[in-house]
Amino acid sequence: MKKKILSLVGMTLGLSLSLSACSTTTPATTAAGTKTTTTAGATVPVGEPKDGGTLTVALTASPKNLDPVTYTGTYESQIIQNVGDTLVAYSMDLSKIVPAIASSWTVSSDAKAYTFKLRQDVYFHPGTYQNGRQMKAEDVKYSLERSAQKSAMKRLDMITSVEVVNDFEIIVHLPEPSAVFLTALTNSGNIIVPKEEVEGWGDAFGNHLIGTGPFMMKDFKLDQATTLVRNEKYWAAKPHLDSVIFKVITDMNQNANALRTGEIDFASNLTGESVKLIRDDQSIKLLEMPGLHFAYIYFNMVKGPTADIKVREALIRALDTKELVKGVYQYGEAQPASLPLPPGSWGYDKTLEADVPTYDPAAAKELLAEAGFPNGFKTKLYISNTPARVRMATIVQQYWKMNLNIDVEIMTSEWGTFSEIASKNNADIFAMSWTWYPDPYFFLNKIFHSTAIGSLGNGQGFNDPEVDRLLNEALVITDQAARAKLYSQAVKAIIAKRPGVFYSNENVTWGVSPKVQDLVQRADGSIFLVNEEVNVWIAE
Known part of the structure; x- marks a missing residue:
């Protein structure tokens, strides 16, 4: 059965679904051209910092709006946090x-x-x-x-x-x-933003973002690029870079090739064959580290077939997540997951992994029949148009058709459209990923608390009074051990509701030109080019 799935997906995608995993310790190249071994972290400065030059950063999805109160994706935040x-x-x-x-x-x-x-x-x-x-x-x-x-x-x-x-x-x-x-x-x-600019621009403020950060927005072109220039009066330090261009390149292999040819200097969120291309290239540095991240498939909790917990559990049991991860992340860009918290969070409780339903097609078919769908049903799976999500959706489509006779229509769109659909509870099933800080609050409260209903985190309508109670208690105490215990109880209660499939913990994977210096990688994937700890510069 597994071989059949992988064969079908391989034909659909034209990819080799290699089942081999790769170590996170990878070859890298310093600015001096000396081969080193990098497990994570940063580029290694060579020589004295110098002013000047433009850093071109590739984003794998297009920012929709850069107003701090309206943005919903990491693509926007990478720009916003360097402007404000x-x-x-x-x-x-x-x-x-x-x-x-x-x-x-x-x-x-x-x-x-x-x-x-x-x-x-x-x-x-x-x-x-x-x-x-x-x-x-x-x-x-x-x-x-x-x-x-x-x-x-x-x-x-x-x-x-x-x-x-x-x-x-x-x-x-x-x-x-x-x-x-x-x-x-x-x-x-x-x-922090100025009231005059917000009110002056109105709904267009995000296209003309003004802040106090190390770089000023010069130009924002939707679906193309955002250009920032140095803020000479930045309080933390004078930026070394003259300018930064955040360029939208959604195709991963094109990302890798642009890095190899010098069209860009820095590629973020790398997955798929692009990782191998950069890993094998002696002239490019690959930075990898475990991320505070999980990718998931979320079921509509209030309407449609997935409002029934038996249907949700059937969908979970009909999907082999370990094989799914091997198929989606062919070059070791992620590890299999099962919980709605990343292992890097201090609230992660490994013992709860045993509570998650395992792959069992026969049990899945029984559950679906008990729910009144012995012959399956039709549904739509909404995703953004990134390669990893497309690969995932194609594999899931095959599993659910083969094991449950469920016909899945894959609905692919750019991030802005996808996030609008997902946040408004207009998706049967949707899939995305979540990354934030080590504190469990930023995962559990934002995705499972009833007060988050209507936001992108809780667009599926998850609402459970016991989960709310536990999350509320964890929010008002300061002892981390006590909070961790409450979060463990909350995760246990969340899992019992079978809200979705939490299938992978992705690495933060960056490709960087060896001339980029003082760039520091973080587990949350955030790109900070200048602050009191770093000041990225270009070595010629």
Whole structure:
């Protein structure tokens, strides 16, 4: 049966579905041309940093809108976080929260008020409606409250108001203690923006993004490229790079070839044959590390056949996820998964893997018959147009047809259209991936809490009072061990509802020209080109 599936998919995709896995320790090349071994992390600086040059970065999907409160994908965030700054930030190794626009902060005894002192050397980029003025407390109040009220991803739903003490001090008020408030502030959806520009541009603000970050947006062309130029007045450091171009190249092999020919300097989110092409090329550096990530197939919980838990379990049992991962990630770009948390999260409980239904076609067929669909049914699987998702959908389509006689129509679209359909509960089944910070909140609350219904995370309508209770309790205590125990209970309850198939933990895989220096890879996949820890430069 497995051989039949792989054969069918191989013919459909024209690919060799190799079942071999690759080590994450791979050959790489430094700027000096010396062969090294890299398991993850960073390019190795060679020589003294120099100013000048343009860094061209390939994105595998097109950013739709760069307004911090409306963006939904990592493709947008890679640009936003290099144009704007947040109050606080994660250190590059994701081990701690560090100052950014806020130079320091204190917390009230009841943990419901955070007082932030702001830097006084932060300036907005010059725009159409203001001329590069100094950033002040009113701007922070406006930006954070705007995010709390309008964020498509509910990124600051834990705050009630922001109080201005003076030009460089604010107090953020929370209705109850929040163990994740500071972490939430680090998200690029919470960068500080000027009110004049937001109101002046209206719905078009995302196409003319203004922030305080190391680079200023010069040009945004939908589906093509975004050009950024150096901000000479950046508070953290003067950027070495003259400019950065984020170029949309959706085809992975084209990505790899563009890197090899010098058309681009940096390719992110690599999968498939492109990984092998770069791994085998002595002139290019391949950076790989386990990501804080899982890919999943999510079932509509409120309407259609998948509203029935027996149907959902049948679909899970009819799919061999280990073979699926071997077919989708032919060059070791991911590991099989089973839980809705990545192993890199401190809340991951390996013992819960045993609770996930295993591959059992016979049991799957029985469940489907009990649910009233002995002859299968027709459904639609919505995905974005990335190669890994297309490969996944094709394999899933074959498994469900063979084992359950379910006819799956694959609905492929660009990210903006896909995210709109998925977030509004308009998909029978949809598939995507999720990556964020090590704290389980950013996975579990954003995907399974009832307050997230209507956002991209909970577009399937997952709603369970017990899960809500556990997640709420975990949010208001600060002891990590106690929180981990609650999250373990929540994951157990989530799995019992059979909401989807959590099939892979993808690596963060980048291809980098050896002339790119001081680039640091993070487990969350975020690209930061300049901050107080890094300042990327080009070596000739």
